Amino acid sequence: MTARHGIIGWPLGHTLSPALHNWGFASLGLDADYQAWPTRPDELAGFIDRVREQSIRGVSVTIPHKRTVMPLLDRLTRRAQAVGAVNTLFWCDGLLWGENTDVTGLAAPLRALEKLPDTALVLGAGGAARAAVAALAELGMPEILVANRTPEKAHELARDLSARAVPWETRMDQGAGLVCNTTPLGMSGELLDATPWDALRFTPGMIVYDIVYNPLRTRLLREAEAAGCVTVSGLEMFLHQGLAQFRLWTGREPDEAGARALLLNRLA
Ligand code: ATR
Numbered sequence: 448m449t450a451r452h453g454i455i456g457w458p459l460g461h462t463l464s465p466a467l468h469n470w471g472f473a474s475l476g477l478d479a480d481y482q483a484w485p486t487r488p489d490e491l492a493g494f495i496d497r498v499r500e501q502s503i504r505g506v507s508v509t510i511p512h513k514r515t516v517m518p519l520l521d522r523l524t525r526r527a528q529a530v531g532a533v534n535t536l537f538w539c540d541g542l543l544w545g546e547n548t549d550v551t552g553l554a555a556p557l558r559a560l561e562k563l564p565d566t567a568l569v570l571g572a573g574g575a576a577r578a579a580v581a582a583l584a585e586l587g588m589p590e591i592l593v594a595n596r597t598p599e600k601a602h603e604l605a606r607d608l609s610a611r612a613v614p615w616e617t618r619m620d621q622g623a624g625l626v627c628n629t630t631p632l633g634m635s636g637e638l639l640d641a642t643p644w645d646a647l648r649f650t651p652g653m654i655v656y657d658i659v660y661n662p663l664r665t666r667l668l669r670e671a672e673a674a675g676c677v678t679v680s681g682l683e684m685f686l687h688q689g690l691a692q693f694r695l696w697t698g699r700e701p702d703e704a705g706a707r708a709l710l711l712n713r714l715a
Contacts, residue, residue: 448478449478449479449480450477450478450479450480450504450505450696451479451480451482451501451503451504452468452479452480452481452482452503452504452505452506452507452696453465453481453482453483453484453503453505453506453507454481454482454483454484454506454507454508454509455484455485455486455491455494455506455507455508455509455512456485456486456508456509456510456511456512457485457486457487457488457510457511457512458485459483459484459485459486459509462483462509463685463710463713463714464481464483464507464689465481465482465483466709466710466713467686467689467693467706467709467710468481468689468692468693469481470701470705470706470709471693471697471701471706472697474701474702474705475697475699475701477697477699479504479696479697481505486512488511488512488515491512491515491516491519492519495516495519495520495543498536498543499543502538504537504538504696505535505536505537505692505695505696506535506536507534507535507692508533508534508535508536508545509534510574513532513533513534513574514531514532514533514574516533516536516545517531517532517533517545520533520536520543520544520545521542521543521544522539522542522543522544522545523544523545523546524544524545524546524547526546526547526550526551526581526585527545527546527547529581529608530547530549530550530574530577530578530581530608531577531607532547532549532574532577532578533545533546533547534546534547534548534549534688534692535547535548535691535692535695537692537695537696546695547578547581548687548688548689548691548692548695549574549575549578549582549684549688550578550581550582550585551582551687551688551691552683552684552685552686552687552688552689552690552691553578553579553582553627553658553684553687553688554582554583554585554586554687555683555684555687556656556679556683556684556687557582557583557586557625557654557656557679558586560654560677563586563588563624563625563654564623564624564625564654565588565589565590565624566588566589566590566591566592566621566622566623566624566625567583567588567590567591567592567623567624567625567626567627568591568592568593568594568613568618568621568623568625568626568627569583569591569592569593569594569610569627569629570594570595570618570626570627570628570629570630570643571595571628571629571630572593572595572597572600572601572603572604573600573629575629575658576593576595576604576629577604577607577608579627579629579658580593580604580608580610581608583625583627584608584609584610588625590611591608591609591610591611592610592611592612592613592621592623593605593610593611593612593613594612594613594614594615594617594618594621595612595615596615596630598612598614598615601613601615618643618644619644619645619648623653624652624653624654625653625654625655625656626644626653626654626655626656627656627657627658628643628644628655628656628657628658628659628665628667629658630643631659632667633657633659633662633665633666633667634659634661634665635661635662639662639666640666641666642665642666642667642670643667644667644670644671646670646673646674649670649671649674649675649676650674650676651674651675651676652675652676652677653671653674653676653677654676654677654678654679655667655668655671655676655677655678655679656678656679657678657679657680657681658681658684659681660680660681660682660684660685660714661714663680663682663711663714664680668680682707682710682711682714685710686703686706686707686710689706690703690706
């Protein structure tokens, strides 16, 4: 029987997840499929019942369900508990688990770098920022700073995840060797020309990570690259969070370079 997988969210909008996972299944010859399942908040509990009844093998969870789905599950991984959000449902020993592969996805491209600095700064304090702080903590980053437009949210995140909140206005004065943007500044649409960093305030060798992947090269990344920084695109996070989901569901791993090429092609 075809193993079923899909993504829930509301509104679901365009997502690259079906393309990634269906390509992965096909490339490994697996009898499985992955669909988009737009699910309203009031439909969430009923949806989880269906996951149990129909033994749906894997589910990706996106906004606005990442937190509200948690009490509906049997178990949460330590990582999902730490972040306070779930983006993946999977089965283990007959129990329905919630995991957060955004953390794995965020950490993967940083793990591949030769050397990380001692201080990292996360811009933003929403769900993605929580995953970024958790990822940096998993990487053993000695000091993690958080700056957010609304300071209260930075303080709350910092308290929950043992980071340090700094005022948004002072973000460029903190001497951070790694900056991770989790705000929508630079994203296509109204904010396309926006950037959270002054082009004159980069230092050569600084690592600049933008989790925005549409466009692929945001203004932040273009200006950082021109200033001699090491840049990491949000495509890497998206790719690796997806590969981590695929591993949880199938125990297999599709070809990373092939998956990256597929996504680059879709975003071109
Ligand atoms: P996500 O789940 O992607 O992290 P989110 O929870 O909506 O999304 O968080 C978005 C983050 O981007 C927030 O930290 C938000 O700041 P506020 O807490 O002040 O709302 C930040 N953000 C959104 N628009 C911004 C802007 N124009 N300038 C600076 N920060 C912005």
